[in-house]
Amino acid sequence: MTISEEIKIQPIAQVINNAVAFGKKEGGAVAVxxxxxxxxxxxxxxxxxxxxxxxxxxxxxxxxxxFAPFETSSDAYLVKADLxxxxxxxxxxxxxxxNVSTKxxxxxxxxxxxxxxxxxxxxxxxxxxxxxxxxxxxLVSTSVKAIQEGKFQKVVPSRKKEITFDRPLNxxxxxxxxxxxxxxxxxxxxxxxxxxxxxxxxxxxxISVKDNVFKSVALAGTQKxxxxxxxxxxxxxxxxxxxxxxxxxxxxxCFKKIRLREFEELGPKTVVAGxxxxxxxxxxxxxxxxxxxxxxxxxxxxLHPTSAICGMPLEPAREFLIKHEHYDRxxxxxxxxxxxxxxxxxxxVNLRCMHIEDNKATVFAGAGVTEDSQPEKEWTETEIxxxxxxxxxx
Numbered sequence: 262m263t264i265s266e267e268i269k270i271q272p273i274a275q276v277i278n279n280a281v282a283f284g285k286k287e288g289g290a291v292a293v294x295x296x297x298x299x300x301x302x303x304x305x306x307x308x309x310x311x312x313x314x315x316x317x318x319x320x321x322x323x324x325x326x327x328f329a330p331f332e333t334s335s336d337a338y339l340v341k342a343d344l345x346x347x348x349x350x351x352x353x354x355x356x357x358x359x360n361v362s363t364k365x366x367x368x369x370x371x372x373x374x375x376x377x378x379x380x381x382x383x384x385x386x387x388x389x390x391x392x393x394x395x396x397x398x399x400l401v402s403t404s405v406k407a408i409q410e411g412k413f414q415k416v417v418p419s420r421k422k423e424i425t426f427d428r429p430l431n432x433x434x435x436x437x438x439x440x441x442x443x444x445x446x447x448x449x450x451x452x453x454x455x456x457x458x459x460x461x462x463x464x465x466x467x468i469s470v471k472d473n474v475f476k477s478v479a480l481a482g483t484q485k486x487x488x489x490x491x492x493x494x495x496x497x498x499x500x501x502x503x504x505x506x507x508x509x510x511x512x513x514x515c516f517k518k519i520r521l522r523e524f525e526e527l528g529p530k531t532v533v534a535g536x537x538x539x540x541x542x543x544x545x546x547x548x549x550x551x552x553x554x555x556x557x558x559x560x561x562x563x564l565h566p567t568s569a570i571c572g573m574p575l576e577p578a579r580e581f582l583i584k585h586e587h588y589d590r591x592x593x594x595x596x597x598x599x600x601x602x603x604x605x606x607x608x609x610v611n612l613r614c615m616h617i618e619d620n621k622a623t624v625f626a627g628a629g630v631t632e633d634s635q636p637e638k639e640w641t642e643t644e645i646x647x648x649x650x651x652x653x654x655x
Contacts, residue, residue, distance in 0.1 A: 273302065273348050274433030276372055277450065280304055281432060283371045284452045287364070290340040292326035293450040294599065295440045296607060301349030302440065303599070305342040308364045312338055312453060319558045324356065324601045327608060328451050328459075331566060331590040338453050339600065344368065385654070388423040394640055396420075400585055401628070401636040407581060408632045415507050416572035416581055419627030420643055421588060424651070426620045432460060435654045442653050443535045447609040449597055459592055461614030462649060464534030467564060467596045470557035471605035475546040477560065479509035479529070481569050481629055482540040483642050492531045495538060500633035505529055505540040507631075511568040512544055519559060523551050535613070535649045557606055561596075570594040570610055570627060591616065593625035613649040624650055 271279075277293055283306075284291045290307040305326060314336030318327040321339070329337035344365055345354045355365065400418045408414065432450055439462045440448045446462040469476040482501035509529070516524055528542030548556050571594075572578020593616075598608040616623045626646035628639040 271373065274431070274437055276346070276348060277304065277433035277436055278431065279372050280306060280368075281450070281452045281458065283368055284454070287367065287371075288454065289364075289368075290338070290454065291450075291452045292328070292340045293436060294326070295448040296599075297445050297447055301347055302436075303602075304346045304348055305340060306344045306368060307340045308343045308368075309341070312340070312455065314455070315339055317558075319561060319600055319606065322601050326451070326598065326602075327600045328453055328456065328592065328595070328597045329565070330592050330595040331570070333565065335591075336455065337595075338456070340451070340453065342602070385651075386425045387651075388425075393420060393422065397640050397643065398636040401630055401634060401639045403585060404581070404630040405632060405634055405636075408630070412581065413577045414573050415504065415568060415629060415631050416578045417568075417570050417594075417627045417629050418582065418586060418639075419590065419594065419625060421593075422624045422647055424622050424624065426622070429620055430617055430622065430654065432458065432617065436460060438653050439650070443649075445533065446535060446613070447598065447607075449609075449611075449614075451597065456592060458617040459611070459614055460617060460650075461611060462535065462653075463609045463612040463614065464532075464537075464539065465569065465610040465612055467567070467598075467608045467610050468557050468561050469605070469607045470548070471607070473548045475548055475553070475556045475560065477512055477544050477564065479505060479512055479542040479544070479569070480532075480534075480539050481505040481508045482538075483628070483646070484538040485645055486533055486536055486538045490538075492533070492538075495531045497531075497540060498633075500631055501540065502529075503633070504629045504631055505542070507573050508567065508569045509542045509544075511573055512564065515560060515563040516544075516546075518563060519553075521546065521551060521553065521556075523547070536652065537645060537649070561608065565596055566594065567610070569629065570612070590625070594627065613646060615650055615654075622654075 280291045290312050293304045295302045318337050318339045325339045325341040397420045404416045436450045443462045448462050450460045452458045465480045466478045482505045525545040529540045532541045595611045596608045597611050600606045624647045626643040628642045
């Protein structure tokens with residue numbers, strides 16, 4: 262059914278803050294997102310008393326938001342759209358098979374009556390990274406050595422950095438700041454009781470299914486972007502070209518596994534992603550012409566985790582990371598996005614993201630390592646990637 266009365270409009274940042282606060286206080290999950298190139302921000306709430314984990318978030322074909330971790334053996338969640346608010350048009354709808362409950366009314370009242378959280382700047386303290394740098398450089402050196410020994414062709418080691426605030430972070434305000442700063446990124450804010458609050462601005466599409474067309478992208482190679490730089494004049498090193506080619510090869514190998522030969526390959530080309538430049542190749546498949554109606558679900562299982570965030574070949578690279586990274590990535594380098602929503606599914610790799618806990622947040626970044634990698638440069642790359650968020654939040 263559709264709730265005909267539009268919400269009495271509150272500032273968008275306040276609505277986002279109050280929705281997350283409601284989920285924490287009353288139970289339920291919340292997802293907020295903005296698709297690249299679009300203006301409208303979408304917000305959904307799942308009022309389930311206990312959100313059940315799933316190993317196949319697309320299996321039910323229910324409309325909602327998928328939130329999955331890096332490790333395929335860990336819990337993924339589908340936040341169902343019990344209530345959907347388009348924060349651009351202010352239109353509120355509920356799931357066709359969902360009965361409007363007292364919890365729905367309680368949520369809408371909470372949105373309208375809860376006081377606004379002032380967007381006050383917060384003093385940010387970043388943890389000392391001296392020891393972190395030494396450890397990461399050693400990890401990259403160990404990675405290069407393993408590649409030279411023939412254990413794998415590429416691996417993507419990562420690191421994390423903790424930041425603290427003198428007051429809780431205003432997630433609504435910072436979501437809007439990210440959306441404004443990065444119009445070509447997928448901007449997200451997710452609260453799942455079992456996983457906490459995650460916010461990010463990722464440039465990397467994992468899979469898209471819309472109008473019977475499947476899409477995926479190979480995005481790799483990283484340079485710092487200086488405003489005004491002509492993309493036609495950007496030069497790439499052999500290391501960066503090979504790194505991106507390996508990601509493209511990984512996608513094509515997944516097509517080969519299901520004997521899919523009819524696909525369109527566009528690229529590689531240089532693209533801007535916030536404060537970074539990447540090489541990007543897009544792959545398209547006509548799902549009707551190839552008779553693959555469930556290609557999205559099939560490719561999701563084959564692709565994740567891609568060589569862009571794990572390595573190639575997959576299994577030896579994954580085993581290396583488990584042995585040498587010494588921390589749990591959780592939902593960093595997992596995937597997230599709307600599924601079966603307004604006729605399409607668009608899932609993105611959860612990069613340029615942070616896990617927010619009260620007055621603390623953890624920021625993550627990784628770097629693609631090949632045999633030509635220089636450890637100091639890979640460290641610098643992770644710093645630049647973390648600044649995607651650190652340059653915006655307050």
